[in-house]
Amino acid sequence: MELAAAKQKFIEAWGKLGSEWGINRTMAQVHALLLVSHEALTTEQIMKDLSISRGNANMTLRDLIGWGLVEKQHKAGERKEYFYADKDTWNIARQVAKERRKRELDPVLKILDELSNVEGDVKDPEFKTFSKSVKDINKLAKNVDKTLDTMLKAEESWFWGSIFKIFK
Amino acid sequence: MELAAAKQKFIEAWGKLGSEWGINRTMAQVHALLLVSHEALTTEQIMKDLSISRGNANMTLRDLIGWGLVEKQHKAGERKEYFYADKDTWNIARQVAKERRKRELDPVLKILDELSNVEGDVKDPEFKTFSKSVKDINKLAKNVDKTLDTMLKAEESWFWGSIFKIFK
DNA sequence: TTAAACTTTCAGTAAATTTTGAAAGTTTAA
């Protein structure tokens, strides 16, 4: 397989995976393109490579920067902005976990906490089932949250450190 | 808050979380409804509770059964089918992880393996970057895969068992 | 200044996904 074809395939696969996990396809593709590019690229080049519009490229790049996955680079003597992606997979995973926790897990946790405190007739099986399900899910979600927190903050701790070495 | 209102809120939150993670909103809502219902429900009841059409309810229930999250129940002397959800959060998490691995992670792993073996000019920085990124991601993905496998199969092992106890 | 080079915005359009509902299919009991 040619390098160009291989890159293409990678971009497609990454885009598909992203869209299946709630990250928009173009965003994942731009990220993929930057991941496999040795040099930082301009908006112009990204537009051309992925056949997307200027507006789309611009917004997507801003989003990626917002996710902490891409950074701007300025080259001396040039007006244009160049973009490049952090290539460390562990950082990528961390950043994504961090953002999604903040954007999606935290709001749900808040609601679950509220619902955990709903009071009702303990004799009512409908209430009992509701209460138990919500509490169980809340417990699981809280643990996931706590684990992510530990993982994001204290990667260097002896416990997680030794587990992360397996992954890196 | 009333029980009915609390249920409603739970269903909405679960639906939103699902859609943010690539699971269709209605499917997550039907699942939520069954999770907080003491008794198994008929298609009819689900349609009414969530204001969805018969076709939608039917397809969604079939999907949920396909995901291993919901089961049919037959009541003696009745023609109607009743549906109920497994209420064990750990099982739910396991089932979802299992299905998504099969449907989404495995295909990507296959492509990454292929792309890891693409050969090229080691002097070419473009090739080097491509190769390194793909290999790193492949490694991470494989480890995630392996971990899920261990987690799904050998939950009882001393190592994971002790970690899972924290979550349960 | 000012005009060229570049970036950002956003209303309108397009594409993808989800939902509907009526018709077709299936099962059961009499």
Add this chain to the structure above:
DNA sequence: TTAAACTTTCAAAATTTACTGAAAGTTTAA
């Protein structure tokens, strides 16, 4: 059998989400 009770299918419609492109905005160098 057959007809009532129930389930499934799927083309078309509705909804949601993503993208375009031209215009407005910003920065820089002369």
